[in-house]
Amino acid sequence: MTAMDRSQGRVSRDETPEISMIPETATGNRGLQLEEPLIFEQGTPGRIGVDLAPVPETKSRLGGVVRKGPVGLPDLAEPQVVRHFVRLSQKNYSIDSGLFPLGSCTMKYNPRLNEKVARMPGFADLHPLQPVSTIQGALGMMHELGTWLTELTGMTEVTLAPAAGAHGELAGLMAIRAAHVARGDARRRVIVPDSAHGTNPASAVLCGYTVQSIPGTDDGRVDVAALKAALGPDVAAVMLTNPNTCGLFERDVKVIADAVHEVGAYFYGDGANFNAIVGRVKPAELGFDCMHINLHKTFSTPHGGGGPGSGPVVFAESLAHVAPGPRIRRQDDGSYTVEAVPGGPAVGRLKAFFGQAGMFTRALAYMKSLGRDGLHAASGDAVLAANYLMARLSEEMTPAFPGPAMHECLFDDGFLEGTGVSTLDFAKAMIDEGFHPMTMYFPLVVHGAMLIEPTETESKQALDQLVDALLSLARRAKAGEAEAFHAAPRYAPRRRLDETLAARKPVLRWTPPAEARAAAE
Amino acid sequence: MRYLPLTGEDRAEMLRVIGAPSIDALYSDVPADLLHGPEAFQAVAPGKSELQVEREMAAYARASRAAGDGPFFVGGGLYRHHVPAAVDHLIQRSEFLTAYTPYQPEIAQGTLQTLFEFQTQVALLTGMDVANASLYDGSTAAAEAGMMAVRITRRNKVVVAGSVHPHYRAVVQNQLGFAGIEVDLAPADPTAEDDVAARVDAGTAAVIVQNPGFFGQVRDLTALAQAVHAKGALLIVAVTEAVSLGAVESPGAMGADIVVGEGQSFGNALTFGGPTVGLFATRSKFLRQMPGRLCGETVDADGRRGFVLTLSTREQHIRRDKATSNICTSAGLCASAFTIHLAMLGEQGLTHLAALNHALAGRAADRLAAVPGLSLVNDTFFNEFTLDLGRPAAPVVERLAARGILAGIAPAVLDGVEADAAALQNLLVVAVTELVTDEDVEALASALTEELSA
Numbered sequence: 014m015t016a017m018d019r020s021q022g023r024v025s026r027d028e029t030p031e032i033s034m035i036p037e038t039a040t041g042n043r044g045l046q047l048e049e050p051l052i053f054e055q056g057t058p059g060r061i062g063v064d065l066a067p068v069p070e071t072k073s074r075l076g077g078v079v080r081k082g083p084v085g086l087p088d089l090a091e092p093q094v095v096r097h098f099v100r101l102s103q104k105n106y107s108i109d110s111g112l113f114p115l116g117s118c119t120m121k122y123n124p125r126l127n128e129k130v131a132r133m134p135g136f137a138d139l140h141p142l143q144p145v146s147t148i149q150g151a152l153g154m155m156h157e158l159g160t161w162l163t164e165l166t167g168m169t170e171v172t173l174a175p176a177a178g179a180h181g182e183l184a185g186l187m188a189i190r191a192a193h194v195a196r197g198d199a200r201r202r203v204i205v206p207d208s209a210h211g212t213n214p215a216s217a218v219l220c221g222y223t224v225q226s227i228p229g230t231d232d233g234r235v236d237v238a239a240l241k242a243a244l245g246p247d248v249a250a251v252m253l254t255n256p257n258t259c260g261l262f263e264r265d266v267k268v269i270a271d272a273v274h275e276v277g278a279y280f281y282g283d284g285a286n287f288n289a290i291v292g293r294v295k296p297a298e299l300g301f302d303c304m305h306i307n308l309h310k311t312f313s314t315p316h317g318g319g320g321p322g323s324g325p326v327v328f329a330e331s332l333a334h335v336a337p338g339p340r341i342r343r344q345d346d347g348s349y350t351v352e353a354v355p356g357g358p359a360v361g362r363l364k365a366f367f368g369q370a371g372m373f374t375r376a377l378a379y380m381k382s383l384g385r386d387g388l389h390a391a392s393g394d395a396v397l398a399a400n401y402l403m404a405r406l407s408e409e410m411t412p413a414f415p416g417p418a419m420h421e422c423l424f425d426d427g428f429l430e431g432t433g434v435s436t437l438d439f440a441k442a443m444i445d446e447g448f449h450p451m452t453m454y455f456p457l458v459v460h461g462a463m464l465i466e467p468t469e470t471e472s473k474q475a476l477d478q479l480v481d482a483l484l485s486l487a488r489r490a491k492a493g494e495a496e497a498f499h500a501a502p503r504y505a506p507r508r509r510l511d512e513t514l515a516a517r518k519p520v521l522r523w524t525p526p527a528e529a530r531a532a533a534e
Numbered sequence: 535m536r537y538l539p540l541t542g543e544d545r546a547e548m549l550r551v552i553g554a555p556s557i558d559a560l561y562s563d564v565p566a567d568l569l570h571g572p573e574a575f576q577a578v579a580p581g582k583s584e585l586q587v588e589r590e591m592a593a594y595a596r597a598s599r600a601a602g603d604g605p606f607f608v609g610g611g612l613y614r615h616h617v618p619a620a621v622d623h624l625i626q627r628s629e630f631l632t633a634y635t636p637y638q639p640e641i642a643q644g645t646l647q648t649l650f651e652f653q654t655q656v657a658l659l660t661g662m663d664v665a666n667a668s669l670y671d672g673s674t675a676a677a678e679a680g681m682m683a684v685r686i687t688r689r690n691k692v693v694v695a696g697s698v699h700p701h702y703r704a705v706v707q708n709q710l711g712f713a714g715i716e717v718d719l720a721p722a723d724p725t726a727e728d729d730v731a732a733r734v735d736a737g738t739a740a741v742i743v744q745n746p747g748f749f750g751q752v753r754d755l756t757a758l759a760q761a762v763h764a765k766g767a768l769l770i771v772a773v774t775e776a777v778s779l780g781a782v783e784s785p786g787a788m789g790a791d792i793v794v795g796e797g798q799s800f801g802n803a804l805t806f807g808g809p810t811v812g813l814f815a816t817r818s819k820f821l822r823q824m825p826g827r828l829c830g831e832t833v834d835a836d837g838r839r840g841f842v843l844t845l846s847t848r849e850q851h852i853r854r855d856k857a858t859s860n861i862c863t864s865a866g867l868c869a870s871a872f873t874i875h876l877a878m879l880g881e882q883g884l885t886h887l888a889a890l891n892h893a894l895a896g897r898a899a900d901r902l903a904a905v906p907g908l909s910l911v912n913d914t915f916f917n918e919f920t921l922d923l924g925r926p927a928a929p930v931v932e933r934l935a936a937r938g939i940l941a942g943i944a945p946a947v948l949d950g951v952e953a954d955a956a957a958l959q960n961l962l963v964v965a966v967t968e969l970v971t972d973e974d975v976e977a978l979a980s981a982l983t984e985e986l987s988a
Contacts, residue, residue: 041838049647051647051650051651051654052651052873052877053651053654056880056881058881058882059882060880060882061879061880061882061883062618062877062878062879062880062883063618063878063879063883063887065883065886065887065890065968066890066968068886068889068890068893069893069894069897070893071892071893071896071897071900072896073892073896074752074892074895074896074899074913074914074915074916075752075781075782075892075914075916076751076752076753076754076913076914077754078752078753078754078782078783078788078914079781079782079783080779080780080781080782080783080784081783081787083881084658084659084779084780084881084884084885085658085881086655086658086876086877086879086880086881086884087877087880087881088880088881088882088883089877089878089880091618091620091878094620094874094877094878095620095623095624097877098624098627098630098648098870098874098877099624099627101643101644101647101648102624102627102629102630102644103629103644104629104641104642104643104644104647105629105630105633105641105642105643105644105645106629106633106638106641106642107628107629107630107631107632107633107634108628108632108633108634109628109629109631109632110628110629113634115634115637118634118635120634122537123631123632124537126584126587126588128626128631129588130587130588130591130592130595131805132622132803133591133592133595134595134600134601134602134603135592135594135595135596135597135598135600136594136595136598136805136806137803137804137805137806138600138601138602138614138803138804139598139599139600139601139804139805139806140601140606140608140612140614140804140806140807140940141612141804141806141807142608142610142612142943142948143598143599143601143608143935143940144931144932144935144940146932146935146936147598147599147935147940148598148599148806149597149598150593150594150595150596150597150598151594151598151806153594153597154591154594157594160577160578161578164575164577164578165575165578176670176671176674176808176809177670177861177862177863178862178863179850179860179861179862179863180670180674180860180861182860183709183860187708187712190712210850210851210862211849211850211851211852211853211854211857211862212850212851212860212862214850214854214855215850215853215854215855215857215859215860216860217855218855218856218857218860219681219709219712219713219859219860220712220713221712221713221714224854224855261563262561262563262564264563264564264565267565267568290561290564292570292572292575293561293564293569293570293571294564294568294569294570295568295570295574298568299568313537315631315632315867316632316633316634316635316866317625317630317631317633317866317867317868317870318630318633318634318635318636318642318644318645318648318649318866318867318870319633319634319635319636319645319667319827319863319864319866320635320668320670320809320863320864320865320866320867320868320869321670321808321809321863321864321865321866321867321868322863323809353949354704354949360708361704361707361708361711362701362704362705362708362949362950363674363705363708363709364670364671364673364674364701364705364808365611365671365672365673365699365701365702365705365807366611366612366701366806366807366808367806367807367808368807368808369808369809370805370806370807370808371805371806371808371809372808372809374591377591378587378591380578381579381581381582381586381587381590381591382535382536382537382581382582382584382587383535383537383581384578384579384580384581384582385572385575385576385578385579385580385581386535386572386580386581387535387537387538387580387581388572388575389571389572389575390535390538391535391537391538393557393558393560394538394540394545394557396557396560396561397540397545397548397549397552397557397560398540398548400548400552400554400560401548401551401552403552404551404552404553405551416560417554417559417560417561417562417563418560440638441638441640444638444640444641449634449638449641450638455851469537469538469540470537470538470539471539472539472540472544473539473540473544473547473548475539500835502640502641505640505641506640506641506643507639507640507643507834507838507840508640508834508835508836508838509640509834509835510639510640510832510833510834510835510840510841510842511832511833511834511835512639512832512842512844514832514833515830515831515832515842515844516830516844516845516846516847519821519828519830519844519845520830520831520832521650521653521664521665521821521828521829521830521831521844522650522653522654522657522663522664522665523650523651523654
């Protein structure tokens, strides 16, 4: 290739360029692979990213408790800040970028209508401590959301306050505790299957209970005999996830419910997987006394890189009297009142104000959009997609349990045996194929677990692409390409990160370089 | 249905591959009498078009009086500040909005680096060594701090000062009560100095105070910290107005062991009370007792700097019933908004914004104190202060709302102060931010003049 060709950007097809351009920039940038320093490494005193009115002359009322010394924040102009966070955003995978088959996490499409609605001034620019006469619209919205949740679950009471699913678990257990205490029966033990989310036992302990774990059966369900043997008059509650974390419906749920109620305990439903059965099964009819619902999982509020969540809890008649607030009531004249803390034996305040109201608007917009028919279709499509993946992937991978699966399908690492490729290696290789990895090593009851949840918002084409990539990876692993797996990912903004180092020598914040500190002293 | 991509043909082909006759057949593990069709849910509506849904939700939105519709002085733990347009634009980027928890760090560096910057900002603001990647909100963070102090000190009582937000008091009392921890609530009295040091004994794990307090007072906590430490307990300081940290001495510099707070003021709208962003910071020696998610710096296989979630051996997904808390989420997106807004403010902007809030509040307090029949209760404050109306405040607040003025909060009607409601009934807590104009203050002053002379 001549110099002229290069200068004109031409490379003929049958010719290999003599010089491969490897950028040696100070920034480390390569094309759209942008290196981005910390915001603290970019400031220049004298810059500012906001406009503020002059400060009027007044005397200080701080009582002399004035901040001494600088906070230490960097000064930047608006374009620098925007560019910084746009560049950072480009290093994230998200559901809008592609399929996110994280089992038990439920990453479905987040409709933008929900975002538009949540930003209406009557919701976003509204203070919860305004007089009740001025927040009737928001209370009406919450009342309607509560009605949807009780109708879809067959329950009678709801609290919208919990800030996340695990907070909902805590609220439900508090109600159970309050109900026992109200009848003078202080029970101390909660039974949790060993396949449950770690939040279940943690929530129970936070509520003052001791936790007893019970094993599963060879077909991935709760061992009913072991559960019955563990029951006794000191058991306050049994917590069950249904569909469970192995992606299976607990067929014996009614038998379990009867046994739980027989000893005077309550039956807690972990509603993390409600999205598999919404519009088809009413949890109240399964015998649950209460259940939390992750609005983000079932009703599409965005995960936001790890929160916020929202975990309303629905209560059957058996626990309605102890359900915490806020309870929104519609009066005969159409106005709304609110019992923030219902009083009596009911559980006290769970969180300041009304809960995650911004999630309520998004979830309600989603429910209204789908309606009873759409929700029925959505849960069916989620289950269909999971079973389709399981059927096709079984060609090369080993399902942990026979189906039918619910909305997620579980594989173990049996197909990787002897290949030198671990579940983690397999997951990281998925990144190079352009997919977010599945959930790894959970549930703990399966060796090298891989839990895949496609959801109802993926097209068949997207599902097929995922299957083709996974089958190809499985074949390559079996063909002895372990080294390539160990080197993955190659095409991500970072190669494999050293998590051991991060834990052994925790660096949890930026500090000025030593020379800058010395100069300042 | 616009959100569901599968066609009838797709479904038929997928069922053929599975070898199932219908989607209902995939629910064969559900007992037949428990499996329903859509007709079993007659009480909920059928699906609607985007336009219809938007109209129905807009009708709800219009049925409330938004803060921006007129003079507005409501604070009490949530504050109406100007949020630069770029903040909402950035957090609405798909890659932030629709990402999951960064469990695969190689393709989540955007979220992780933002969290690392958030942790640094919170540590700097609070004057502490380390901060977590956020909790649900300030109130639950206060309860978590109480439980953390119990773990550290192996004592079982937490004292809550009268300066603490009534809702925070109620949340702490409720949550710690279920965990078997004794909670001693000092009276909510805006005129008394907190007498909490006298409540500390050999069984006390921690004292929780708020600064600026719920009624507005700003206090030097140094002596209290020393008194609390002398008895082997920890000092937990709650901050509900994060902007104040640009003007008021940091809790860390005054001797706090744990700082909790509400970060809503930076980057986040009022949103009817949530979601917001719980701040949690502490000293390095207590790091492993800290609840919540942590982002840490490390290197990748090529030696390049990167970030990961770390120290997860404290967390519920590993420790289950031995975990520091049951929390498995954060306020990620709200924390991102906080970080972006604070990055735009910078050192200059933060100190300027804090000074502006303080000065405008001072001017408003002077103007309102001139209204016949009322008096200013507290001599120190940041951007929120308490007025004694000389008559029950709640009805006055209602009547002013009917005139289009949201005058503030009548604390006597909040839960968390039940025992002190009678002593508080004449009080009105007024918040003034940079969004309050002179005209707003004048409108409130003249409306109060009329009300109190009636």
